[in-house]
Amino acid sequence: MKRAITGIAAASVALGLMAPAAFAATTSSTMQWQQEYISVSGQQTGFKGFAANYAGAPTNYMPIWYVNQALKNMGFQVNWDGTNLFINNSSITAPTNATPGSGPNGIYLNGVLVQKTTTKVAKDPASKVNTTYMPIYFVLKVLQEVGVAQTSNWNGTTLTMTAPTPVSTTAGFSNFTVSGAQQGNGTEASPAVSSNGGAISLSTTLTNGTTPAANTAVNLSISGTTGDTPVVEVNGSYVTATANSSNDGWTASVDTNSSGQLNVSVVGTGSYTVTATSASNSSVSTEGYVAFLGSNGLLTPNAVSGSGYSANISSLSNASAGVVPVTFTLPLNSSGDVQANTAVTFKVYGGSAFLSTSTGQEIAANGNTYTVYSNSMGQATIYVNDFNADSNVEVEAVVGANPTTWTNAATTYIDYSNPNSPSGAYALNNIGAFAFASSTSGASTSSASSVAGVPVTNSVYFAPVDTNGAVYNANDGAINYTLNATNGAYIGLSLNTGSATSPSFSTVTLPSSLSSDSSMTLQFQLDSAGTGYNVYANGIELTNSAGTAYDVSTPEFAANAVDDSNATGSGSTLTVTSGKVSAQADFVFSGSTPAYVVDFSPVVSNIGADGTENVTFQVVDSSGNPVKNQQVKIGLDANTAAQGLWITAVNGTQLTTPNGTGGTEYTPIPMDGSANTVANLTDTLVPGVANWSTGSNTFNAYTDANGDVTLTIQNGGVFAAVNGTNTAENQTSSTTVTAYTYTSNTSNSTPAVDFTYGGDASTYGASNQSQVGEITNN
Structure with missing residues (x-):
């Protein structure tokens, strides 16, 4: 429950006006130190404050650090950036009509400026450290509005603060209790099952605080499979429920009995979700799951193709949001007993859904199987998860541990949607990265997602692409990035x-609290019309130079890494992530141009089947000086078909990428570049280590503090991500890779070292090429 703040605008006093007497110091001659306290829930913290003139009037000053700590202890997010005080709390709605006055220092509530004042810096008598002090009068006005202090709580020496009282729920349903079921307990993962065709009863009590809510209106809703109309009885009386247009949901208005109880009895076929919601408070509800078992068992949720069970997708910040429990209830055996400890094998098809644990971690990829054994209630449960908006995801179940046929499998369907997208929106597929050019209209699902060697004076333009191959727009919904x-x-x-077709990029002047950040959450939220985006950085809405909030038509943006006095090294890698999709831009601060390599070791390598070799070389500039901590280009063969040599690690870091579902994809680099015959390899993107785009004849690696690069080379036997699945790649016939360098190279377009097969001349054919090594697989 949020509380709107309106008092600041009404109560604001011009800063030239004398502070009220309750806040005035006892003397106005010079700065007078005194012992002061903050008291929170009876716990006092002492410190030194002082009295001094403010706008011509004597006023008390308090060290702002102690106010910050007290607010933090009460659950507020507080930050003092040296100029402004930022107070954030989700239960507060900041005013839209505040008149903050004037002064060099501001107090912000949830990003909104509500008060200006002037601070003083003085040396703390105890610590002898310079400390920032703020007039307590203006601080207290804001504290009063956030509900932790009143004007009477300052007595001249002690400020008493009280933590806000949490909003309590005054009404609530008890969990449904089940009767009449032979199997299950009524939860989503274990639906209450009738094996004999009899009714299942669900009972709950609605209370106001601790008092039963007698004869109180409740909205009852039941959802199930199209056409499977249930027979419903509430508190002993049959109820005629109203069907929706697709005849897979039914609603009725009912009342609790004189004891506040709601007893719902259901008879039907298939499975149903029963929801009871308070008619006066839609946030108060309880839910139960029931099913009616045939002779062949039942898979729940029980949904058909084209009308799947509705679920939200998971995200990087909430990897379990899309988890759906799918339960197969086995029929009773010939003796009428539950079939416990019986193998049931599951499989999922469609989109990018996968079988998972209850917390969302992948245990079997799309199209693969996983076997679960039934519990003491004869139910076997698997979980399905998805990070993309996929419809008609099919889940199958067959009794047995190693089924040879799926002809008679039980099936159900799940429709995943993005809750932040309008109906029918496409999911995010790629983030295209474009350097030196703001024309991103050609962005597609195959656009490169990494660029390198970009000076800090230039921006990289990032264009999100949906699964339809078009630049993401308002029809696709909101989108969040992490930078x-x-x-x-x-x-x-x-x-x-x-x-998107006629881009025009405008530089954003970031708020002072964000202007020196190395990380940022960038949110494009749909505007009120649903046709464009308002933009937020770390929760603060961005505005143009006139103070007007941005309302843009596309969630494209440009960014650069700024080299300031705090930056280290010769460059910076900017990584942009949204869900499972990411892009990378490598910026160069300064430093020399990589030219050629020296000290290639070992000069000759022979690598046996499945064997590895670490090859090390130093990269130098045209003057022979080591190029340290910098990205360099390495050439790959472009003419010879796959030969089985792979680069699996750079500088000791294995080339792998998180798959966004708790697992890992192996992304080694083939030494035959664009000639590699393994189709649909996954790009390599290991920030600060190496990056390669599938089919490219070069890749980028980073030198270490000595200017060295170490490549781990393996002869077959590697695992590589192909079509999103890790598959084994074998070695092939014996061949030799020759390493060339160019001692007079001065161009970034020529690799520092170039690997070619069979002793052929280098791809770049420079007259000054020099062989530095060779690698043979046998």
Whole structure:
């Protein structure tokens, strides 16, 4: 429950006016120190404050650090950036009509400026450290509005603060209790099952606080399979429920009995979800799951193709949001007993859904099987998860541990949707990264998601692409990004104020609290019309130079890593992530141009089947100086078909990528580049280590603090992600890779070292090429 703040606008006093007497110091001659306290729930903290003139009037000052700590202890998010005080709390709605006055320092509530004042810096008598002090009068006005202090709580020496009282729920249903079922307990993962065709009863009590809510209106809703109309009885009387247009949901208005109880009896076929909701408070509800078993068992939720069970997708921040329990209830055996400890094998098809644990971790990929044994109630449960908006995801179940046929499998269907997207929206598929050019209209699902060697004076343009192959737009819904820059660089930002087809990027002047951040959450939220986006950075709405909130038509943006006094190294990697999709831009602060390599070791390598070799070389500039902590280009063969040599690690870091579902994809780099015959390899993107785009004849690696690069090379036997699944790649016939370098290279377009097969001349054919090593697989 949020409380709107209105008093600041009404009670604000011009800063030139004398502070009220309750806040005035006892003397106005000079700064006078005194012992002061903050008391929170009876716990006092003491410190030194002082009295001094403020706008011509004597006023008390308090060290702002102690106020911050007290608010943090009460659950507020508080930050003092040296100029402004930021107070955030989800239970507060900041005012829209505050008149903050004037002064160099501001107090912000949930990102909204509500009060300006002037602070003083003085040396704390105890610590001898310079400390920031703020007039207690203006601090207390804000504290009063957030509900933790009143004007009477300051007595001249002690400020008494009281933690806000949490909003309590005054009404609630008890969990449904089940009767009449032979199997299950009525939860989603274990529905209450009738094996004999009899009714299942669900009972709950509605209370107001601790008092039963007698004869109180309740909205009853039942959802199931199209056409399977249930027979419903409530508190001993039959109820005629109203069917929806698709005849798979039924509603009725009912009342609790004189004891506040609601007893719902259901008879039907298939499975049903029963929901009771308070008619006066839709947030108060309880839910139960029932099913009616045939002779062949039942898979729940019981849904048909084209009308699947509705579920939200998971996300990187909530990997279990899309988890759906799917339960197969076995029929009773010939003796009428439950079939416990019986194998049931599950499989999922369609989209990118997978079988998972109850917390969302993948245990079997799309199309693979997983066997579960039934519990003491004769029910076997598997979980399905999905990070994309996929419809008609099919789940199958067959009794047995190693089924040879799925002809008679029980089936159900799940429709996954993105709760932040309008109906029918496409899911995010790719983030295209474009350097030096703001024309992103050609972005597609195959656009490169990484760029390198970008000077910090330039921006990289990021374009999200949906699964339909078009640049993401308002029809696809809201979208959130996480931005992180390495080596202490901070992030600069521009927004596309034009369109996807006619882009026009405008530099954003970030709020002072964000202007030096190396990480940022960037949110594009649908505007009130649903046709564009308002933009938020770390929860603060972004505005243009006129103070007007941005309303853009596309969630494209441009960013750069800014080299300031806090930055280290010779560059910064900016990583942009949204859900399972990411992009990367490598910015160069300064430093020399990589030219050629020296000290290639070992000069000759022979790698047996499934064997590995670490090959190390130093990258230098045209003057022979090591190029340290910098990205360098390495060439791969472009003419010879796959030969079985792979780069599996760079500088000791294995080339793998999280798959977004708790697992790992192996993304080694084939040494035959675009000639590799393994189709649909996954790109390599290991920030700060290496990146390669499938089919490219070069890849980028980073030198270490000595200018060295170590490549781990393996002869077959590697695992590589193909079509999103890790598969084994074998070695092939014996061949030799020759390593060339170019001692007079001065261009970033020529690799520092180039690997070619069979002793052929280098791809780049430079007259100054020099062989530095060779690698043979046998």
